Structures are given as C-alpha cells and as structure tokens.
Amino acid sequence: MKILVLIKYVPDATADRRFTEDLTTERDAVPGVLSELDEYAVEQALRQVEAGVGTHVTYLTMGPPEAGAALRKALSMGGDAAVHVCDDELRGSDYLVTSRVLARAAEKIGFDLLVCGMASTDGGGQVLPTMVAERLGIPQLSFVTEFTLGTADESTVSARREGDGVIERLEAAVPAVVSVTDQSGEPRYPSFKGIMAAKKKPVTTWSLADLDLDPAVVGRSGSVTSVQQITRRPARQAGRLVPDEGDGGRQLAGFLASEKLI
Template sequence: MKIVVLVKHVPWTLRDMSFGADHTLDRTARRGQLNEADEYAVDQAARIARRRRDVQITAVTMGPAAAAEALRRALILGADEAVHILDDRLRGSDAFTTARVLAAAVGRIGYDLVLSGAASSDAGAAAVPAMVAELLAVPVLCFADLLRVREHRVEIGRDDGAGLRAYAAALPAVVSVTERCGEPRLPSLAATLDAHHKLVRTWSLADLGITERGADTTVVHTVSAQPGGTAHLVPGDEPTVAAIRLADFLTVHQFL
C-alpha cells in the first residue's frame, strides 16, 4: 500500500515567548515548522504501517528551501521518504494552484491513500484536500476524528455535533484528519537519527509536466496579533507567576 501524506511548512509565530504584544509574520522568513495538523496525518500513516508490512509512506510538500524542515520532521515521525516541490514560480500560490501541483506529484508517486491535516495553521481554509481529490478524481473524506483502513476501502468517524458518524469510501481516496484522531507518538532518538539517511527528492514544475503555474496568487505581507491582549510572559518572571500568565493567555485565546 502506498500512502502519500501532504504536509506544509508554516511560519512560527511566537517570538521571544512574548504573548499579547503585537508582532508580524514574515512569510519569507526561514524560521518555521511542520504544520501541527499534518503531524497527526503522518502519525496516522505510521500507525497503518505498524499494522501492515506492505506500506510505503511518502511525505510531500511544496514551498521554498526552508520547507525541507517540515519534510525532515515528517521523516522523523515515520515517513519513509519525501518529495520537495521547489520552484520559484510557486511563490504566493493560491489554494487551487497548490492543489494542482500536489495532485500532479501524488499522481507521479502513485498512491492508494492520500492523508493530510484538516487545515493549516497559517490559512485554515481546509480546502486543499478536497481539491486534490477532485483533481485526482477519487473520493474524499474530510475531518476524520477516527481512521481505519481496510483492504479495499477506508472508513472514518466524524463528530458532526450529534455524535460520531461513520463514513466510508473505496480506495484510492483522500482523507484529512483532525487532532482528535490520536496524539502523535513522540519520536525516538533512533528515529531522529535515521531520518537523516532517508531519501528526499526535489522536483520542479517541469518534473511534474506543469508548464504554467497559473495566474492566481495570494499575497500576504504581514499578520498582526489581535489588539487587546494583556498577558505578557517575561523571562525574568518567577516560575509561578509565569505559569499563571501562560495559563491565562491560553484560556483567553481558547487553547484550554
């Protein structure tokens, strides 16, 4: 079974652990991380691989050179290999262009199941998985809180507010998962070291047979924190005070 996991390199928005203060998000900055929702997708692929011996997991991303960091994290979490779509013409791509490029990469790799996080932390549109499925002409199951893969079909459970409802689709298919599907396992030291020896291939648009990127792009200059924040964690705080301020911040912003 071939599983392709779509992952994204997203900017890291916390700076110097200062909460409540205005800050900007530089989309061209090198500092970033693997989108948290995609960590759950890689973990779900790894769980399937632990139950079957015929699973090959390929992590795929598109983005600048710094996006290789997201692929490295995916390899640590359990992916067997990775593909980095790197092309300057992709800068500022909108959701459809992103889906078009990712679908072309998935088609070239070959797949039985495509997994992704439900949404990215820097956009939150949650549209790319469905677009990829449409371009591949396969079924899509979105916002999976529970995932089971059978021999010829995939089953998910989704909490629609009235309890967990079951949905199923024949393979091949695309599935996006939520954080409720299960906490990712912490990687071992051996997995971290082994990731440095796994294959990472770099493809351009020409490698995918795409001659034109497409006309529509999304340009984001800066993203500022919402006004009104008051919590500010200072490194010199007493541990108890710092913990209280951090808890207040998380509560106000509905992280707790």
C-alpha cells in the same frame, strides 16, 4: 498499500509574523516548523503501517528550500521517503494552484491512500484536501477522527467523523483522500534513533519542469485569489479593574448587560 501524506512547512505560530511588500509571508523573519495539524496525519499513516495494512509511507510537500526541515521532522517520526516540490515560480500560489501542483506530484508518486491534516496552522482554509481529491477524481473522507483500511482486500477505507453531537460512519473505495482532525490521536515524539535514521532516508526534489507544469499556471500569475490588504492586530488594552465593595456582582451584571452579553 502505499500511503502518501501531505505536509506543510509553516511559520511558527508563536512568532511575530511579517509580510513582504507583495503581501506574502516573509519566511526569513520567523522560524518555520512542520504544521502541528499535519503531525496528526503523519501519526495516523504510521499507525496503518503498524497495523499491517500499510507497507510504505511517503511524505509530500510544496514550499521553499527550508521546507525540507518539515520533511525531515516527519521522517524522524517514521516513514520511508519524501518528495519536495520546490521552485521559485511557486511563490504566491493560492489554494487552487497549490492543489494543482500537489495533485500532479501525487499522481507521479503513486499512492493508494492520501492522508492530510484538516488544515494548516498558517492559513486555516480547510479546503486543500477537497481540492486535491477533486483534481485527482477520487473520493474524500474529511474531518475524520479515526479511519481503518479494509483488512480483507484493502479496497476500502472506513472512517468515523464526530461533530455537533453526531457520529457519522463513512466508507469509500481506495484510492481516496482522508483528512484527519486533532482528535484522531496524539502524534508521537521522534526518538533519537528516528532522528538519526531520517538523515539517511531519501528526499527527492522536483521542480515545475519535473511535473511538466507551465510557470504561467502557478504562483501569483496563475492564482485566481490574492491578498489585497493586511492589518496588524490591535494591541491588547488593559482590562477594567472593578473594586468590590459589596456591589461587585451588580457591577459585573451591569457591564455584561451593557455589552449585550446577557
């Protein structure tokens, strides 16, 4: 059972992000990390191997040269190999283009189960897993908190989805795409042994030519959506301090009422 995990290299969420003149992220301005939500996908893939139903885990990412650090982080947690799709022409790609590139790479790698996080911590669109599944023409189980591969012939994947007081039981034939939430299980920390071992694991880099993709269908030229405007979040204003001289509760109720919160 070959498991392929999609991961993303994103700007550190705690840093002050900046943007270039063409309204794309200025990656050199802030450090990058493996998307936190993707760590849950890595964890769940590794658990399948530990359960004896997964035999090989490969990580796939699309991004700048620095994105290799995200692959090494995933490999230090566990897994066998990684593929990095890296090409200058990919800059400015939207979700539709990204899904096209990742689907093409996934087909070339080959897999039985494709696992990913429910969203990335920089974009948060939550649409990429569905788009990749659609392009591959395979079923998708989304926003799951738990999944298991069939123990008999490994031809199915069963999952549990929780939300709004409802628990759903899902099942699909493999190959399939599974996106997991941050409630699926705490990701493991890389051990020193894992960090050292990751340095020797194979990481293959592919360009658009390796995927037989025309540069005209990727990047900003191939994207159908684009960012038109970016506005910096207003600075936080000082709160209002209300001295309590016995009527603090009344003042608080009056403030909430004036803001139509009660």
